[in-house]
Amino acid sequence: MIRTIKPFEYFEAKTVEYAIKILSMYGNKAKVLAGGTDLLISMRERKVNPQYVVYIKNVPELNYINYRREFGLEIGAMATLQSITESRVVIEKFSALATACSKIGTPQVRNMGTIGGNLCQDTKCLYCGPILPREETSCYRGGGNICYAVNGAKRCQAMAIAETAPILICLGAEVSISTPIGQKTTSLEDFFISSGIVDLKEDEILTAIKVPNPPPNTEGMYLRHSLKGALGFALVGVATVLTVINGVCKDVKIGLLGVNRTPIRAHKAEQLLKGEKINDSLIDRAVQVALKESHPLGDIFGSARYRREIVRVLIKRVINDTHRMLK
């Protein structure tokens, strides 16, 4: 529906410090604006109505893609998805990340959207829409005990859909967060909390994503499945980072999106593969274990069974293909 956005007071931040100052002053009445491809939809649909909006996309210290051999890759939170897709160093050294960014949305959305925004976006529920103020919903999301999206669901079915998350988690990424009392760093895996959103307080801003260098003999891959092909969010996303030496799996990380409320690592499946020679039956067993860890949820776009099927195929494919690349 095309409606107008409710009036708000606008601040353009040129530094992180200024942005945090505004957020601290106005608390939950304020929101940061980056690419706008998520927030502005919710504001137009009147589901989120901040009285104060802080525009952070022009903060120079947040927009960069740096690589150093000693430290690895560091991406500012305001780097657009398209700039990461096109970045020479990302394509050469972290190609699966470039792939993940290239699959999100449309070219227009990739030009506008930022990696920080992608990671920090709220969980998506079909019934509640992109974002509904939790105070206004009486389902699990708002603290109630019913789910309106899926009949008989025992818990909230809203899911994280941040497509940059699985591969970044597999790569061991860390995030830098700016708070009123200083900077802090946490692993991306820990940054997602069980409800599917990230652990960011009202007066905190995600400033950077740090990705360490993968060890030698390592390849990564990201595959996703979307109902609408190139357009539309991923129903399921599977990432892997695999290290193989002399035919033996030295290390493996498997990241899954769309099979749980939050992006997860298939830890038990990884343990199964580590130290073994990779073959078809091993991969099949690992997939079974990963599915048991997943608890895929179902909604209108895809039943739990359908997601399970797709995940099965994609995990097999990413392990096989990365293994082949390393032979």
Add this chain to the structure above:
Amino acid sequence: MREQVAKFIVNGRVYEILIEPRMTLAEVLREKLCLTGTKLSCGKGSCGACTVLINGKTVCSCLTLAITAKEKNIITIEGLAKDTTLHPLQKAFIEYGAIQCGFCTPGMIISAKALLDENSTPTKREIKQALVGNLCRCTGYVKIVDAVMAASEALAKGDR
């Protein structure tokens, strides 16, 4: 909430207009500047009907706050023709029957222009990928892709 004067550079012309922060770029273009070539459709960044160029990159103007686009180089569909001479993309769209109702056309052409500005000899696949954010309900896309291909050849020949 507070209205403020902002400078916009649209199709090479400078405009100084009074806007509210809540206005999207699409609203400002259509209602304040009367450039109604840019269309409103889904309001969600899915259809691409509102596509314009900001500093050479395609964006959805319905998801861009106008105030964030001030003093940037904005190109809309109205900026393509030179007086009465149509841009090769516009000519090709007409010649190849790539326009039926015409509603998706401005956004399509802007996305195609961004592609050709960056890649003057695209393959069919590259054209399709560039246009993936522009939906058309009428044509089935075949003639649109043909038109963009023809326009790229015309531009290569020095047309324009």
